Amino acid sequence: MKVCVIGTGYVGLVTGACLAHSGHHVICVDNNEEKVKLMKSGQSPIYEPGLSEIMQGASQAGRLEFTSDLAMGVDHGDILFIAVGTPALPSGDSDTRYVEAVARGIGKHLTEGYKVIVNKSTVPIGSGDWVRRIVLDGIEDRQKAGEGGVSGEEALKKINAEFDVVSNPEFLRECSAVYDTFNPDRIVLGSNSEKAIAMMQELYLPIVERKFGEDRSLPPVPVVVTDLSSAEMIKYAANAFLATKISFINEVANICDKVGADVTQVAKGIGLDSRIGKKFLQAGIGWGGSCFPKDVSALIHTAKDYNYETELLNAAVNVNQRQRAIAVDKLQQELKILKGKVVGLLGLTFKPDTDDLRDAPSLILMDELNRLGAKVKAYDPIISQTGMRHGLPG
Ligand SMILES: NC(=O)c1ccc[n+]([C@@H]2O[C@H](COP(=O)([O-])OP(=O)(O)OC[C@H]3O[C@@H](n4cnc5c(N)ncnc54)[C@H](O)[C@@H]3O)[C@@H](O)[C@H]2O)c1
Structure with a gap:
């Protein structure tokens, strides 16, 4: 499948590299040019056991690319992962400004066809619907700049685009992130769209079937399919x-x-x-x-x-x-x-x-x-x- 992962930190880079290793075509996007340069040269900007090897293998096989060009990533991916940081604000609340910037950017560059937008970042409960609205705002901005005066939903129809949001929280542990991605205790998928859930299940099939897991004789990885808020709350x-x-x-x-x-x-x-x-x-x-x-x-x-x-x-x-x-x-x-x-x-x-x-x-x-x-x-x-x-x- 064609995947774009936005944000290449501990979660994004490991997710992108492991999905590429399991056979998907992945473009990883980061707005930090230094990081992109490093990753393009085959090096990992973070220390995580086994990650460099997986990155190099998937890059050489032509299934893993790195860019700072969000438009390129959005155009490529049928599934778009948001994996940017959500640090704490001084109030203790979650700082969602990076997620917001990415969601708006996705809206700005969304092209014709159906896409699944996945919240991989840990985001406050209710963020699934909020991300949808921000993406629509992004499309609206673009239309306003061009022809003026259409709502996000109308603009979406105009460009013949469709998308659903899925919450897919991450449970990997730093220090064994690659291992955990291939050997998860469970995968959680939250959405009200059956089509989006079906695409996510197809994406994760090699991992669910433990094709790259430590013990292939184990039963399949349990997949918890639920609504957006429950998935966000599980994390x-x-x-x-x-x-x-x-x-x-x-x-x-x-x-x-x-x-x-x-x-x-x-x-x-x-x-x-x-x-x-x-x-x-x-x-x-x-x-x-x-x-x-x-x-x-x-x-x-x-x-x-x-x-x-x-x-x-x-x-x-x-x-x-x-x-x-x-x-x-x-x-x-x-x-x-x-x-x-x-x-x-x-x-x-x-x-x-x-x-x-x-x-x-x-x-x-x-x-x-x-x-x-x-x-x-x-x-x-x-x-x-x-x-x-x-x-x-x-
Ligand atoms: N680190 C963990 O162990 C872990 C585990 C589970 C869940 N999470 C969650 O996953 C999310 C990501 O965490 P992390 O530790 O990987 O963060 P991180 O800070 O290591 O990485 C975030 C990346 O996003 C990039 N970025 C920021 N804004 C961007 C933009 N507008 N466009 C493109 N790239 C952008 C940054 O340059 C950085 O490379 C957080 O919500 C976190 O809570 C983290």
Whole structure:
């Protein structure tokens, strides 16, 4: 199938490369010319195990191209993925301006025929209908500039174009993004259009049938077909649950410290209960990274819009914030005075095997240690190798 992926970050580039590897013809679009230049030369702008190999193979087979020309991508793709960032605003709400710019751009360049526009970015609940409206605004802008005075729906008919929006949230984990794309636990598709869902099912068939998966004898990947809002909510609910699970074990760890119990033994003991499961039960300095903090706060923010106070999620966030302070408290208990001490920080990204420093807990620890007068010497195996693409504070 002919696919265009707009935004080539951790999600977009991995999705584009893996779809190309599985036989589709993919054009990846990014408005960052530097990134496009790098990808055209066969290099990945991000560190993700196995990604460069897949990119090079698919590019050599002629199934993967890179461009900064949105018009070219929109013209090529029958399926257009929006995979740009949705960082948190200071209010905690999701910043959807990049999604908006892409949706408007799609409208501006939409050509004759039927297209499926896929929200791969994590977007607030209700964004499916909003994206449709923005795309129509984009078409309307174009018509206004040309002949004037037509609505988006009329303009759509005039150019003989049709499109539907699908929500297809992403669950990959940075550090195993390629593996996760070929071995997903589930694929979620939200739309009110049967035609769009059928095209998405065809697109994902090689992955559903585990053609590139680790174990081809496993049953097909479950596909959850639902409405737009439920699909959008599934993404937020999944991340909020995982973040809460980590906060839960951190709370238990703090009580363990008081009563003299060993949290690693406790986590093992409860994790063997199949209703609980052993994953996400490692106590530590709390969750961070580019997804959990912003997605949990976006869900809290959405609930607020409906006058609903999220007691449990607020507590998960508070426990998480306190957890970083506990690490510094423990140091103070041991060293008494931190001023003038040199503190080594080993491992800076929010988890191993990624170069993503966004919202990494280490950054907060560094700031706090600096504030208390300690000198921080930091090392990370990936950041030290790949350079500081995401910028590290002094
Ligand atoms: N990173 C993850 O692990 C992960 C997992 C699941 C879901 N998500 C979601 O996926 C989305 C993308 O996340 P990411 O981590 O890949 O982001 P990212 O910041 O790594 O990549 C976004 C890319 O979009 C490009 N871009 C921005 N505006 C553009 C425009 N107008 N036209 C073309 N390209 C544009 C940027 O240059 C960048 O390369 C977010 O909504 C995120 O919440 C991320």
